[in-house]
Amino acid sequence: MLNLLKRILIAAVLTLSCTPFLAQAQEFQITDPTGTAPAEYQIADVQVQGNERTRSQFIINASSLNIGSDIIYPGDAISTAVERLYRSGLFSDIKIYVTEQTATEISLLIEVEEQPRILEYKLKNIKRSQRRDLEDIITLTPGTVVSDAAVGRVKNTIKRFYKEKGYWYTEIDTEIKEVEDANDRVRVIFNIDAGDRLEVKDIEFNGNEAFSNRKLRRKIKPLKEDAWWKIFGKKVFKEEDFEEGKESVLSFYRANGYTDVRILKDSVYTYDYKGDKEGIKVLLNIEEGPKYKVRNITFDGNTVYEDATLREALGFQKGDVFNQQKFEENVNINKDNTDLNSLYQNVGYLFFQAIPNIEKVAEDSLDIHFDIYEDEIATIKNVDFTGNTRTHDDVVRRTLRTVPGNKYSRSAIIRTIRELGTLGFFDPQGIEPDVRPNRQDKTVDVTYRLDDTESTSNFELSGGYGGSGIGVIISTRVNFNNFSLQRALKKEGWNPIPMGDGQQLSLGVQVTGTGYQSYSFGFSEPWFRGRPTSVGFNVSYDFYNSRRSSFNVNSKYSLFSSNISIGRRLKWPDDYFSQRTVIGYQLYNIEGSSGALSAGNSNLFTIRQVIERNSLDNFISPNTGSKFTFSAEAAPPLPGFSEFYKFRADYQHHVPLVDRLVMTTQVQYGYIGYFTKDKRSELNRFLVGGTQLQQRQSFLYDNIDLRGYPGSTTESIGHVVDGRKIGGRMFSKYSLELRYPAVTNDQVQIIPYTFTDAGNSYLDFNTFDPFSVKRSVGVGVRLYLPILGLIDLSYGYRLDGVNVPNSTNDVQPGQWEFLFNIGAPF
Incomplete structure (x- = not known):
């Protein structure tokens, strides 16, 4: 009995000295520490019991009670070890026993009770859609330990999920249920009350x-x-x-x-x-505080620009209300590239600094002073690029506006990014310049990180119904937009398509159910013989044969057309300008009659001169920039040839509004005249309406797209003379479009838009009235797929009607017209 009482007393003393988690194994004989002072011991042995899924050595390491280490006993070493093991979240109960003790050594036993592991978890009392969304963000995988921390993290995730959706008073009850024959696995159930939204x-x-x-x-x-x-x-x-x-x-x-x-x-x-x-x-x-106005703006240290120039860039005058956002943009960087930093960096001063000091004077005025540190001009040392896996280096290199040895220019980098993006070979959003300045030797290295688009070639296949008199439309086209003729001449170059030189090769076929066929082949080289000179040619054949015509029975006509073009960039008035000369030959063959067109053959030799200024940042869906195109075309009255002369002008402007919303305005005008009265032809006059796919006789006329209106010859917007529809000698067209690029990535682009269009054709100057137009409004969407290219679908509501000759079925106002087209409208 005395020995039993002694053992109980010793166990109690050990428990009090080593925290409530300690206990003594009754089967071990130990030395009674009662009355002894804390002493340093070396751990001679550590045993582990109760662990089935957790390695013993892991438990020993986690406790820091390693064999050979020294501890003070009695002391807090053992209680600290218990706390460490609890923090691991793996155990529901932990006890540490002293099994043997000598004058210098101590042996320990760690007994643990492991937490159960998860078989699965369930989310109850919520909607299926919410359950799916939560399962995507909850990180509670089968086999993990069911700890308070893990369950707490899940509950916090659920509450945060509902809070982000506007729910209040979310409550979560947790149940842990054992599962039979599941090897000590449990099911965790979260009963969720989402609360009130x-x-x-x-x-x-x-x-x-x-x-x-x-x-x-x-x-x-x-x-x-x-x-x-x-x-x-x-x-x-x-x-x-x-x-x-x-x-x-x-x-x-x-x-x-x-x-x-x-x-x-x-x-x-x-x-x-x-x-x-x-x-x-x-x-x-x-x-609110006071409303501040600008009083004085002063500069110190500037030698490159005068104070007046810097004030103009800053955008503030004396007495102006102080706009902090405008101030910060005009000091650092603004969208127009006219800020103070750009002003200096565009002429080489990369290390320029403008340090503002704003002093409040009186009650509502500000004095703004800038300390200018211009430093020296930085020179571009190295220019490199990465990521062009499908495009040859020389195609990228010739596009760069930053050249080693030149002065550093921020505008040149911005322009390079635009030029690389408009090539169509790289993702414009993925082009990143890496500018690495070296202040010590006043140089800078520039590397452009490129991201190849998924495909620069596409196969377009589309079909539809063009309306009464047109029938089913099938169109197919193969475009190789990064073609390499040099590689095409090599057997190993076809892997699978010879590409990388930036050349364009296209083949197209269009067929309608009413006898219209069109075939085309084109090739262009944007850099001929290593110079910024474009050279190209195009050959096409259009054929129409119908036994049912609004004008005649068994009408038949065809067009063979070919042209060559040469163009180059211009540096004046600025380097956004370019010019192109196109020399062409057309042979028209008309049997029977078509509207006002006479039967017979017509030969045309044409020369067209095009002047264009293009600052668009994206040709599929521009966000900023403008495009102005003016063309003058002449078919001189040569022996045996028909003649005309034609002028066309097109201006479009793209302005970003808010949250990626872009507004586009467009204005187009055209005029066709004749050198003589004897050789004039009604060919190439203007018809307005539909799209190129619906305009089956577009090779006889100059067809102007107009959404909301049909594109057949009889239903297009033209003029009725002697009961026949003819094209006008003049046209005008106006468009306003609001579009939002909803999805933009390498795989697909989805760009919904709304529009209002207005246009008309006129017989001559006497009937020309730019405000007498046919109007439409509607909605549409552009879909871009790397394989199929750009497809434009529109649904327009007509506000005005069109007279159809020899028919009681005029094109009525107040009706909807569905149209589709292929290719970029910009």
Whole structure:
């Protein structure tokens, strides 16, 4: 009995001295430490019990009670070891026993009870769509330990998910159920009460005097307040929207001169806004501060530019309201590349610094002083590029505007990025310049990181119905936009397509169900003999044979056309200009009659001169830039040839608005005249309506696309003379388009848009009226696939009608017209 009491006393003393987690193994004989002072011991042995899935050595290492290490006992070494093991999350119970103790050594036993492991987890009481979304973000995989930390992380993830969707009062209960015959695996069940999805019913501002609550509510977007007329979508509260909205309000104030504005306090809480209906109220207490105006702007240290030039770049004059956003942009970088930094960096001063000092004077004025550190001009030392796996180096190198030995220029880098993007061989969003300056020797290295597009060649195959009198349309075209003729002449070059030299090769076929066929072949070299001179040729054959015609029975006509072109870049008025000369030959063969066109053969020898200025950043869906094209074409009255002369002008402008929304305006005019009265022909006159795919007789006329209107010869916008539709000698066309690139990546581009079009053709100057037009409005979408190219689908609503000769079925206003086309409209 005495020995038993002694053993109980020793166990109690050990437990009190080593934390509540310690206990003594009753089967081991140990030395009684009672009354002894803490001493240093070396761990002689460590044993582990109770572990089935966790390695013993891992447990020993995690506890830091390694054999051979020294510990103070009694002390906190063992209790600390228990805490370490608990923090691993692998165990539900841990005990450490002292099994043997001598004057210098100690032996230990670690006994653990392992946490169960997960077989699976279930999310209950929620919608299927929410369950799928949660399963994508919850990281709780089978086989992991069921720990409080792991379960807590999942619950936090679920609450955060519902909070981001505007839910309040989300509650989660957890059940852990054992599964039979599952090798100690458990099922974790999360019973979810999503709570209430509350809407923002009131946004209130206090302390605002300069701007009304209504004005500030419009500026706190993307956070929105609910109202009875806002029927689309719930106006829920999201934390990220709230933070972004607060910053938008502050930016609005700062843009209007209130530099000292701050939000003193913000509150978000629920309240009963109508009976027992609960909503969210947002309250912001604002301190506006004074409205500052610019008084003096001074510079010190500038030698390259005078003060007046720098003030103009800064964009502020004395007395102007201080706009902080405008100030920061015009100092560092703005979209027009006219800021102070660009002003210097465009002429080589890469290491330029403009350090502003803004001093508040009086109560509402600012004095702005700049310390200018111009430094020396930086020279481009090395220029490199990476990522062009499908395009040869010389194609990239000839596009670069940054050349070793030249002065550094930010505008040259921006221009290079644009030029590389418009080649069509690289993803414009993936072109990144890596600028590495060396301040010591005043040089800079530039590397362009390129991202090849998925495919620079495409196979276009489309079909549709062109309306009454046209029938089924089938069109196919193969475009090799990065072709290499040099590699094509080598057997090993076909792997699978000879490519890499930036040349263009295209073959096309179009067939309609009413007897129209078109075949074309073209090739162009943008850099002939290593110079920025483009050379190309094109051959096409169009044929139409119909036994049913609005004008005659058994009408038949064809066109053989060929041309060669040569063009070059211009440096004046600026280097966005280019010119192109096209020399062509056309042979028309008309049997019977077609409208006002006489039967017989017509030969045309044409010379066309084109002047173009193109600053578009993207030819598929431009975001910025403009394009102006003027062409003058002449078919001189040679013996045996028909004659005419023609002028066309086209101007388009693209302006980014907000959130990737782009507005495009376009204006087109054209005129055709004749040198003589004897050899004039009605060929190449203007018909307006439809698209090129619907305009089956486009080779007889100069057809102008107009959405919302059909494209057949009888239904196009022209003139009826002696009961027959003829083309006009003049035309005008106006377009306004708003488009939003919803999806833009290597695999697909989806660009929905809305439009309004207006256009007309006129017999001559006497009937020309630029405001007498046929109008349409509608919607459309452009789809770009690397294999199929660009497809344009539009659905236009006509506001005006068109007279169809010899028919009671005129093209009526107030109707919709579906059209489709292939190729970029810009």
